[in-house]
Amino acid sequence: MKLRSYPYTLELRHAFTLAAGSRTTTAVMMVEVEQDGIVGYGEASMPPYLGESQASATAFLSKIDLTKYPDLFLTEGILGDIDSIAPGNNAVKAALDIALHDWQGKKMGYPWYRIWGLDPSKTPFTTYTIGIDTKEAVRRRVTEAGIYKVLKVKLGGENDREMIETIREVTDKPLRVDVNQGWKDRGFALRMIEWLASKGVEFVEQPMPKDQPDDIAWLRAKSPLPLIGDESVLRLADIRKAIGVFDGINIKLMKSTGMSEAYKMIAAARALGMKVMIGCMTETSCAISAAAQLSPLADYADLDGALLIRNDMFSGASIVDGRVTLPEGAGIGAIKL
Ligand code: MG
Helix, strand or coil, X not given: CEEXXXXXXXXXXXXXXECCEEEEEEEEEEEEEEECCEEEEEEEEECHHHCCCHHHHHHHHCCCCHHHCCCCCCHHXXXXXXXXXXXXXXXXXXXXXXXXXXXXXXXXXXXXXXXXXXXXXXXXXXXXXXCXXXXXXXXXXXXXXXXXXXXXXECCCCCHHHHHHHHHHHCCCCEEEECCCCCCCHHHHHHHHHHHHXXXXXXXXXXXXCCCHHHHHHHHHHCCCCEEECCCCCCHHHHHHHCCCCCEEEEEHHHHCCHHHHHHHHHHHHHCCCEEEEECCCCCHHHHHHHHHHHHHCCEECCCHHHHECCCCEECCEEECCEEECCCCCECCCEEC
16 A cells, blocks of 8 residues: 655646736645555645645645555545544645545446446536636637636626626626625625626625625525525535525535545535535646546536646546536546646
């Protein structure tokens, strides 16, 4: 049994601007688990605002001794032990979870969507993300997004109305809006959502800060559009905080600690009548392929993370005519290039 890891830096195709700031790279940590001649691949993507880094991931991984676990199928126990080492560290926990799932699937000879009994023809369309940018750049990005049926627009900057109006000059595709906690005033947020509803927007993700749940609940009661929680809901135990606050949740492996907990989150959200979105960070096709295995269970997908980088070192889940398309390979189906 071997556990290997190495840092990698994703180079973004376009500077990525959200309500919180702008960046051109994303730090990741790649993880490999090897036993019986089979290698399972995993990845931690660590955008700086989530607080993890290659240094914190290295420190966390140094505390793990997988040789204690001769049976790598006992993931409930293994992942529980890993989770109890320290709080947080969700992305590096996800990397280990993904690598273990990849190893297990390869050992069994099936991709995870088949192990879970999911129909690969039921994958959703994915959105393609348009970051906060100048009018010219927004027009260019929308034109580049030809094959995508739905666009995700980042708002919460200084020019929200201009962003939407510029996109509407170029396309009438359905839009989904992600504010990334950018609106601080609930009255302003409500006026914006009412306006967005008249512009062909389907829903609004994380309109206000996660520490203002009462304001978001007020907004939801009046909003003509559904609200989806992202920054407010990281893990399974956070879903109870979304009751009465959001109509659905955006589940990302890097927040949930991986595939195992993400699967449980989908079940919990369904039990509460919530919509489910599968999202991502900027990631290689390794972590994207892992998330894609769950996508037939989702109402919405935002799995464009590997398309936003220049130096993807894996192939795997792809986007065909705008739809998430699952790879046929066993495990997570990602192939190291
Ligand atoms: Mg979001």
